Amino acid sequence: xxxxxxxxRVPDSETRVKIAADGKSLDEAGVKFVMNPYxxxxxEEALRRKERAGTGEVxxxxxxxxxxxxxxxxxxxxxxxxxxxxxADKIPADPFETAxxxxxxxxxxxxxxxxxxxxxxxxxxxxxxxxxxxLLGLPCVTAVSHLEIDGTQGVAEREIEGGIxxxxxxxxxxxxxDKGLNEPRxxxxxxxxxxxxxxxxxxxxxxxxxxxxIEVVALTPPPExxxxxxxxxxxxxxxxxxxxxxxxxxxx
Amino acid sequence: MTPGGxxxxxxxxxxRDGVLRKISHEVVTGAxxxxxxxxAVVCAAGPVQGTDQVGKFGADKVVTLTNSAFAxxxxxxxxxxxxERVKQGDYRAVVFAAxxxxxxxxxxxxxxxGVGVAADITDLTADGGAIVVTRPVxxxxxxxxxxxxxxxxxxxxxxxxxxxxxxxxxxxAESVAVNVPAGRVTxxxxxxxxxxxxxxxxxxxxxxxxxGLKEPANFKVLEELAHAFGGKAAVGASRxxxxxxxxxxxxxxxxxxxxxxxxxxxxxxxxxxIQHLAGMRTSKVIxxxxxxxxxxxxxxxxxxxxxxxxxxxxxxxxxxxxxHG
Ligand SMILES: Cc1cc2nc3c(=O)[nH]c(=O)nc-3n(C[C@H](O)[C@H](O)[C@H](O)COP(=O)(O)OP(=O)(O)OC[C@H]3O[C@@H](n4cnc5c(N)ncnc54)[C@H](O)[C@@H]3O)c2cc1C
Ligand SMILES: Nc1ncnc2c1ncn2[C@@H]1O[C@H](COP(=O)(O)O)[C@@H](O)[C@H]1O
Numbered sequence: 001x002x003x004x005x006x007x008x009r010v011p012d013s014e015t016r017v018k019i020a021a022d023g024k025s026l027d028e029a030g031v032k033f034v035m036n037p038y039x040x041x042x043x044e045e046a047l048r049r050k051e052r053a054g055t056g057e058v059x060x061x062x063x064x065x066x067x068x069x070x071x072x073x074x075x076x077x078x079x080x081x082x083x084x085x086x087x088a089d090k091i092p093a094d095p096f097e098t099a100x101x102x103x104x105x106x107x108x109x110x111x112x113x114x115x116x117x118x119x120x121x122x123x124x125x126x127x128x129x130x131x132x133x134x135l136l137g138l139p140c141v142t143a144v145s146h147l148e149i150d151g152t153q154g155v156a157e158r159e160i161e162g163g164i165x166x167x168x169x170x171x172x173x174x175x176x177x178d179k180g181l182n183e184p185r186x187x188x189x190x191x192x193x194x195x196x197x198x199x200x201x202x203x204x205x206x207x208x209x210x211x212x213x214i215e216v217v218a219l220t221p222p223p224e225x226x227x228x229x230x231x232x233x234x235x236x237x238x239x240x241x242x243x244x245x246x247x248x249x250x251x252x
Numbered sequence: 253m254t255p256g257g258x259x260x261x262x263x264x265x266x267x268r269d270g271v272l273r274k275i276s277h278e279v280v281t282g283a284x285x286x287x288x289x290x291x292a293v294v295c296a297a298g299p300v301q302g303t304d305q306v307g308k309f310g311a312d313k314v315v316t317l318t319n320s321a322f323a324x325x326x327x328x329x330x331x332x333x334x335x336e337r338v339k340q341g342d343y344r345a346v347v348f349a350a351x352x353x354x355x356x357x358x359x360x361x362x363x364x365x366g367v368g369v370a371a372d373i374t375d376l377t378a379d380g381g382a383i384v385v386t387r388p389v390x391x392x393x394x395x396x397x398x399x400x401x402x403x404x405x406x407x408x409x410x411x412x413x414x415x416x417x418x419x420x421x422x423x424x425a426e427s428v429a430v431n432v433p434a435g436r437v438t439x440x441x442x443x444x445x446x447x448x449x450x451x452x453x454x455x456x457x458x459x460x461x462x463x464g465l466k467e468p469a470n471f472k473v474l475e476e477l478a479h480a481f482g483g484k485a486a487v488g489a490s491r492x493x494x495x496x497x498x499x500x501x502x503x504x505x506x507x508x509x510x511x512x513x514x515x516x517x518x519x520x521x522x523x524x525x526i527q528h529l530a531g532m533r534t535s536k537v538i539x540x541x542x543x544x545x546x547x548x549x550x551x552x553x554x555x556x557x558x559x560x561x562x563x564x565x566x567x568x569x570x571x572x573x574x575x576h577g
Contacts, residue, residue, distance in 0.1 A: 013507055013527050017393040026390070037508060056575030095359075096368030121507055123396075127359035127369050134363030139436040140327070142356045145501065155440070159502055160352035163444040165325070169437045171297055173447040179508045180501045188563065211465055214368055217384060220395050220534070225552055230545070234559035235567040242571045243538070244555055249537045251457075251516045 001056035003046040003113045004106055005080065006132075008041040008091075009071040010122040011062045017221070024216045026122075035071050038117025040078075040184035041177035045147065046115055047079045049183065056112075057081050063101055065089055069200060076195035083200040094212025095123075099131035107136060116176040118143045124177075133174035141167050145180035187219030201240050253438055255558055259342035259404070260289030263311065263454050264334060264361075265303075266353055267294050270323075272302030275349045275454070277309045277416035282409045283347040283418060284310040286378045291315060293337060295330045297323035299427070307423015309416050316427045319427065322436065323446035324442065328435035331360035336430070338365060343404045345383060350408035351453070358408045367402035372511070374413045374534060383407075391507050391530030411453060411512040413534065445502065450486040452503055457481050457516045460505055460532070464521015464542065468498035474520060480572040488512070490522045506531035521561050524549025 011017075011026065012034045018027040035043075043060065049055040060075040062068045072083035075205040086105055092098050106114055114133075119126035126142075133140030145164075146157035152171040157164050159178065187195070231237045231244065246252045263283035264275035272294065281404055283290045292311040294300050303504035317333045319326075338346055338361070346361065348354040350372040358369045363488055371576045374395075375386035383405045389396045400407070445451070452458050459474045471487065489499035491506055505512055507527040517535035522528060524540070524547055532538070533552055540553035541561050550556045 011390065013530070014392055015390065015393075017390045019394065026394075075374065094368050094402075095371075096362070096366070096402075099363070099368070121391060123368070124387065125371050127362070127371060128357050130356065130361045131368065132361040134331075134360055138361070141437060143352070157443075158352070158356075160442070161453050162449070164444045164502075165352075165442055166440045167437060168440050178499040179504075212368075213400065214370055215399045215401065217397040217399050219389075220397070222388065222392060222395050225533070225538075226554065228538070228550065228552070228554045228556060229549065230556045230558060232557060234557075235563040237557045237559070238564060238571055239553055241557055241568070242575070245516070245537070245539070246575075249516075251537050252572070 001053035001113070002109070002111050003049055003056065003058050003115060004109060004111045004129050005042045005046045005060045005075065005115045005247065006041065006102055006128065007043065007060050007062050007071060007118070008036040008064060008120045009033050009068040010036045010120055013121055019219050019221065024219050026219070032187065033067065033071070034119050036117050036178055037072050038119060038121070038179070041179065041181045042115035042117055043075050043078055043080060044184040045177060046113070049113065049149065059084065061086065061102060061105055062233045063088060063098055063205070064091055066069040069202070071190045073195050073198055074187060076198045078185055079191060082198055085202045086198065086205045087202050088205050088207050090207070092207040092212055093124045093129050093216045094214040096131060097207050097212050098160045099135060101207065102128065103132045103135035112172050114138070114174045116174070116177045118178045127207055129174055130177035136174070138172055138174050140174040141169050142176040143178040144175050145178040147181060149176070179227070256323045258342045260291060261347055262341070262343045263290055263292045263339060264346065264348045264354070264357070265292050265294040265306065266349060266351065266532050267296050267300045267475045270296060270298065270300055270330060272300050272305070275411055276306065276352055278409060278411065278414040279347055279349050280306055280309040280311050282376065283345070284417070285376055286345055286383065288344060293317060293334065293540060295319070295322045297570045303425060307421045308418055309422050310419035311422055312421050314425045317430045318427055319430050319432060325355060325555040326435050327360060327437050329432040330357055331364060332432045333430040335364035336359045338404060339521065345405040345407060348408040348448070350410050355409050360553030362406040365406065366403065367404070367406055369406045369408055370398055370400045370518045372410045373407055373409045374410050376407065388534065391526060392533045405419060410511065410534070422504040433507055450483070452486045452488045452505060452512055453510050455484060455486035456514050457485035458505070458512055458514045459518045459520060460490065460522060461493065461520050462490035463492045465493065471499065473562065477565055477569040477572065480576060481570045488560060490528050518555070519549050520565060522549055523547050
């Protein structure tokens, strides 16, 4: 089982967002970066598939700055065999650019599975997986929360509004991982030591110089929610709450 | 191709079991905001009930693309049929809902058109040539404005944000049989949630419970409150209680769950961790019920009640019943 996993380096979800002087990006000073949480499900699934097959390879691919080597090392410490950093100073604002660069790297790999996260928790784009699948001409299932594979046939479940879609697909395929797919392992000390010696290839890439077809205009703080109020304490406050919801908020 | 070409917008509607989904009206309303004509399109196996309503929300034309494989969502077939439709026309933009299906379908269509998706947007403007959209990023802690010069622009709209506006048009209807190869990816079945359960992603009112509920059986208190709203409310959950197995993942609100924007969100026994806020901070009105007056949820709540949920919620249920009774 040969599996590629695309992982993204993202600010930890607890990060306090401070906007940089350019008014268009995150001020990264003091920000802790982590592997995108959905990508942990993807890495875990790749490792389990390889373990079950008893043979194969798990390679992780990350497009990002030099510091993303750390993110790759985390995946290697979990058990991935090797990493590729597509090194660029900035991750493109246009998701199609990102997809093109990742697809170019994966094109010649003869993968059984290419795994992504359902979405990156910084940009909320939820599209790199299906874009890459289209570019490579591979079948794709997104937001997979349960997976069974028998030979070259797969059955995946994905949540939709009001139910679960059961989807059949052939391998090789591109899948994007949702929460529920598995419980990602923590890197053990032994894994962390071993990761230091695993191959990590750095390949500089040039995201399109034209600026892409999706360009950042501004990054701004969300509008402050109008100052809320504590209506009162205990069951006695319910009458007033209902009145406010009716008369002031007009939602009842 | 000139950016912002003459063409109008293509609004991609959704159907399930041959019935138009309500979110389709939001897509038409969003597409209207681009200023030009709106052609609405839906993939289906046959006639779709409800397409005649689309004109009311501002569609100039409704096209049903039919294929016998389109009864259920057929990712590859839908994507090909839609991409071909787009290529035949001169559309300035293709607009999807950022629903479960839309999130899957939009990037497939976009890739066939050689562009990316401006996804999950909460606002859009189109002055002159440029389409500028707003997207919440970093768990809703910032808003990113992007200019989309892709031709066509492919957009997906966050559900429950673009409130449907009635703007009647003649709305001509057309049905076109499309030929597409059998897809490799097929939906074998849909395991429906128990009848009568409304999905949190679609509910106008959400009552979410957290660890403060103490044990799974106590969610009954929230279900009774939801019931009092008469079919338009759903029960949501924090990750803490989903991870504990008290509620299903389908109910989870937040960064690793669903992003919701109901008109009323009532957080009960939920502390208001940043990852929970990520999923619900764009709700129109937020109510928090928590015994800890310093709980962070009160910082985003419009109205807070401090105290024991087991006293407050039943009282609230009683009051709501009176209103709806
Ligand atoms: C990567 C990542 C992703 C995450 N994704 C999500 C997500 O999608 N959704 C999500 O919700 N969380 C998510 N979390 C978890 C999040 O950080 C919190 O741990 C979680 O939201 C806490 O759930 P809670 O509010 O139910 O529990 P707690 O934080 O334990 O809060 C319980 C609250 O109940 C109150 N309470 C107790 N008893 C009563 C009573 N009798 N009456 C009234 N109030 C009472 C308490 O005062 C307290 O405020 C994520 C975390 C990480 C690291
Ligand atoms: N810069 C990147 N490098 C590697 N993988 C990425 C990158 N950006 C996105 N991905 C992958 O694509 C998934 C979806 O990301 P997005 O489309 O940005 O929401 C992520 O969970 C990753 O698996």
